[in-house]
Amino acid sequence: MSETQASKAKVDEPLVPIFIMGKRYEIPSSLTIQKALEYAGYQLVRGVGCRGGICGACGTVYRVPGNHTIKVGLACQTVVEPEMRIAVLPFFPVNRKVYNIRDVVPGPEIFAQFYPEILRCMGCNTCTKSCPMDINTMEYVSAAIRGDIAKAAELSFDCVMCGLCTARCPGELAQYHIGILARRLYGRYIAPRAAHAREMVGRIQQGRYEDGLQQLMATPMEELKAIYTKREIEPELSEDDWTPKSQENL
Ligand code: SF4
Ligand code: SF4
Ligand code: FES
Numbered sequence: 001m002s003e004t005q006a007s008k009a010k011v012d013e014p015l016v017p018i019f020i021m022g023k024r025y026e027i028p029s030s031l032t033i034q035k036a037l038e039y040a041g042y043q044l045v046r047g048v049g050c051r052g053g054i055c056g057a058c059g060t061v062y063r064v065p066g067n068h069t070i071k072v073g074l075a076c077q078t079v080v081e082p083e084m085r086i087a088v089l090p091f092f093p094v095n096r097k098v099y100n101i102r103d104v105v106p107g108p109e110i111f112a113q114f115y116p117e118i119l120r121c122m123g124c125n126t127c128t129k130s131c132p133m134d135i136n137t138m139e140y141v142s143a144a145i146r147g148d149i150a151k152a153a154e155l156s157f158d159c160v161m162c163g164l165c166t167a168r169c170p171g172e173l174a175q176y177h178i179g180i181l182a183r184r185l186y187g188r189y190i191a192p193r194a195a196h197a198r199e200m201v202g203r204i205q206q207g208r209y210e211d212g213l214q215q216l217m218a219t220p221m222e223e224l225k226a227i228y229t230k231r232e233i234e235p236e237l238s239e240d241d242w243t244p245k246s247q248e249n250l
Contacts, residue, residue: 016082027080033060034075037088047090053077053132056160061167062086072164074132092163094174097181106189108147115178118145120171127165127175133158137165137175144178150190152182212249 015026018036025040034051037044049055058075065083075088097114104110111118118141127137140155156179165175203209216224232244243250 016080018080018083019085021087022085029080029082031080032076033062033073033078033080033086033088034058036080036086037075047075047088051076054160056162057090059089059092059162059164059167060086061089061164070168072130072132072168074160074162077132089163089167092167094163094166094177096174096177101184101188104185104188106149106185108149110149110185111144111147111152111178111181114181115174117171117173118178121145121173122171124170126168126170127173130164130168132162132164133160135159140179140182141173141175144182149182149185152179153186153190156180156182209249 013028013030016029017024018027019025020037020040020042025036027036027039031039034044034048047058047060049057053074053076056074059072060075060078061070061072062078063070063085064081099114121138121141123138123142125138127141128135128139131137135158136155140152143151143155156176159176159179161176161180163176166173169175216227219227232246234242234244
């Protein structure tokens with residue numbers, strides 16, 4: 001059953017009126033905005049991705065009656081409210097700095113150098129209040145202004161880059177590009193190197209897996225499917241030191 005059919009099937013529950021881009025529709029009251037759009041007959045080709053609050057593709061702006069405030073949320077996570085007025089913002093324009101992280105000198109002034117508008121932040125906290133991931137967006141912007149790369153990276157870690165903070169910012173900052181610059185700089189220059197990753201890269205470079213890969217590439221498709229289906233899968237609640245019973249491919 002398609003997503004649209006699944007939405008249409010929910011006709012037993014009360015219907016509520018909502019307005020999508022100014023047009024009135026009656027929608028089952030438990031649907032998210034994303035499912036309501038499909039229920040109303042919209043085919044989503046932009047502004048949709050994971051449907052699970054992870055990809056940040058479905059930023060949406062809306063108002064509810066009796067409240068002048070512009071509200072924002074992810075369409076796949078926000079349930080409809082009676083009489084809400086909705087517009088989906090699948091993309092909000094920003095100027096992204098293009099850089100090769102290997103060539104960037106990770107000094108404290110890097111954020112203002114790449115995104116000078118960061119200094120226009122007036123500390124209003126609108127970005128934090130807009131964030132569907134409950135990130136303290138203003139705090140990571142402040143850390144970036146101070147040149148504290150590690151703090152900005154840590155505080156922005158859960159950012160899904162939906163752009164809702166950017167859409168609401170009176171200082172016209174591109175917060176999420178500032179956040180990802182911090183995380184890239186942190187990963188490249190500050191985070192401790194993982195010894196086990198280095199060992200694994202060494203094993204790969206020495207050809208440890210070459211024979212196995214050649215063997216797999218020569219295996220007929222049906223046999224490959226059987227190997228894949230029978231493979232040992234790490235249990236969901238395994239301990240940190242879990243390893244498969246067969247050590248043959250480690
Ligand atoms: S919304 Fe913009 S100006 Fe306001 S605190 Fe956030 S980054 Fe600063
Ligand atoms: S920090 Fe901004 S771009 Fe990132 S998840 Fe929050 S609102 Fe979206
Ligand atoms: S569709 Fe991915 S966050 Fe909504």
